[in-house]
Amino acid sequence: MKTKAILTVLAFSLGLYSCQKKVAEQEVKKEELTLKGKSVATTPPAPAGTTWQLVESDDFNSLDLNRWGHGGTPWGSESHDGSCNLQTASNSFVSGGALVVQAKKGPFTGPSGKSYPYSGDYVWTKTRRTYGYLEIRAQYPDARGVWPAFWMLGDGWPPEIDIAEFRGTPKNYMTHAYYDGSWSSTTTSGNFTGWHTYGLLWQPGSLKFYIDDVLKATVTKSSVPSVPMYVILSNGADCGDANGTGFPNDYKVDYFRWYQSVPSGGLANGTYTISNRNSNKCLTLLNGSQNDGTNIVQYNCDGNNNSKWVVSQVSSGVYTIVNKNNSKYAEVAGWSTTPGGNVDIWPNSGGNNQRWNIISVGSGYYKIKNVHSGMVMDISGASTANNAADVQWGDSGGNNQQWKFTSAP
Structure with a gap:
């Protein structure tokens, strides 16, 4: 659908697939x-x-x-x-x-x-x-x-x-x-x-x-x-x-x-709510604040844009998690490598503290591992209360460290 007149047209010669690739593609189809x-x-x-x-x-x-x-x-x-x-x-x-x-x-x-x-x-x-x-x-x-x-x-x-x-x-x-x-x-x-x-x-x-x-x-x-x-x-x-x-x-x-x-076992790019397996509550922003450094917490899933996250793969197995309401990135605050370090939002810095491995653990749940610290997202103390903090912790395999991604409009 041209929004301007075509100024330059480059013809592309179409190479033939190798026989091996043709066979592979036909098998898929x-x-x-x-x-x-x-x-x-x-x-x-x-x-x-x-x-x-x-x-x-x-x-x-x-x-x-x-x-x-x-x-x-x-x-x-x-x-x-x-x-x-x-x-x-x-x-x-x-x-x-x-x-x-x-x-x-x-x-x-x-x-x-x-x-x-x-x-x-x-x-x-x-x-x-x-x-x-x-x-x-x-x-x-x-x-x-x-x-x-x-x-x-x-x-x-x-x-x-x-x-x-x-x-x-x-x-x-x-x-x-x-x-x-x-x-x-x-x-x-x-x-x-x-x-x-x-x-x-x-x-x-x-x-x-x-x-x-x-x-x-x-x-x-x-x-x-x-x-x-x-x-x-x-x-x-x-x-x-x-x-x-x-x-x-x-x-x-x-x-x-x-x-x-x-x-294999990974997650497609998209907009999701992210709910904790232990509490069934969704990641959102503390008190709805849009400020830099606002802590990410769990709260009843309400469909608000504060609880929607745009997940994008930036390299093989590595993702960013961006709040839909303000386009700020989920990160480990202050580049912490300490258990209990807060997870908050911040404008894009390109740092590995804003990069995450999202790894299937089966049954539709994932663990979310920070690339910088090597620790995983965790609801502090396995709490089921609203406003309980999202922190990083060593991988224990607990349900408070497992997350379900549900597509959201």
């Missing part, structure tokens, strides 16, 4: 599973020493507004960069077990009073993630000037990743592209009006684009995003080519899947 009665994405092989974990999925039996935004754009405007399309919520809905995003011919009047010749909509994930394999099964419309897309943005622009962006007749091609200040783009011609799968394998320094499990394009650049990004499913008119024929039209998405690779 033979393992078809089911989820809620629908096919699960057939992923490429996970990186060595890791396994895929499904971290987000939707079969679109309804449009879950706790997980998806729609109506307008994710950045709050009524139209994509002032284009000919009004983005409006009435154009996105679920019908027949699929998400439908419509494009229509107008004119239409937006909340600002501006008139638009066409309307469409954006549907976007409210959760941002980093890396993994993403896939949709979709049916793209083909009409003059139609512009449906499966793409990604971060909190700023660039970067942008266009996983499967279709330009209808007369262009009639699918684009796989990455923008970091200049465009890297490959196009695929064909008929996309039937049901097909479209996937992206996003790894450090690498983007691989798939249609129906066949590799179509590869981008290898040091600038490939390492920041959390969100997914957009959109439809509308390509303003320069649309002539009013072929509207309305429907972009249909049967399912959405996002997998992330984790070390």
Whole structure:
């Protein structure tokens, strides 16, 4: 989904896989599973020493507004960069077990009073993630000037990743592209009006684009995003080519899947509540304070953003744990190596006292080990009381040192 005209297009020759890799990938793709009665994405092989974990999925039996935004754009405007399309919520809905995003011919009047010749909509994930394999099964419309897309943005622009962006007749091609200040783009011609799968394998320094499990394009650049990004499913008119024929039209998405690779027994990136096995209470901030150095404590799980934590893998098996409400990092205070040292929040320093190993102990629980001190998170004295302190302690294997991570919006 281009927010600017394409200034630079770099063609990427597509190397053939070695026979060994082809066989390995085919073996993986033979393992078809089911989820809620629908096919699960057939992923490429996970990186060595890791396994895929499904971290987000939707079969679109309804449009879950706790997980998806729609109506307008994710950045709050009524139209994509002032284009000919009004983005409006009435154009996105679920019908027949699929998400439908419509494009229509107008004119239409937006909340600002501006008139638009066409309307469409954006549907976007409210959760941002980093890396993994993403896939949709979709049916793209083909009409003059139609512009449906499966793409990604971060909190700023660039970067942008266009996983499967279709330009209808007369262009009639699918684009796989990455923008970091200049465009890297490959196009695929064909008929996309039937049901097909479209996937992206996003790894450090690498983007691989798939249609129906066949590799179509590869981008290898040091600038490939390492920041959390969100997914957009959109439809509308390509303003320069649309002539009013072929509207309305429907972009249909049967399912959405996002997998992330984790070390065996590891945890996927995401936003979680973190509850103690002994007390069943959640980690939060003492008295709700947002100040630097505020102690982390346990409290009844209430869904407040103070008790939500953004967990991100920064290297193999090493994570940061960041408070959703204030973007401050869980750390061992003062670089302590002493049992009983407080765990508090502090702005990002990049130090190992803000880095954690999250290690499975089985039954869905983990221990959280500080990289600097080698000690684990512990609720002091195995207390079950509200506001009991989160501290570090030697690994005893007790339930007060074991934690459950529950996905949170």
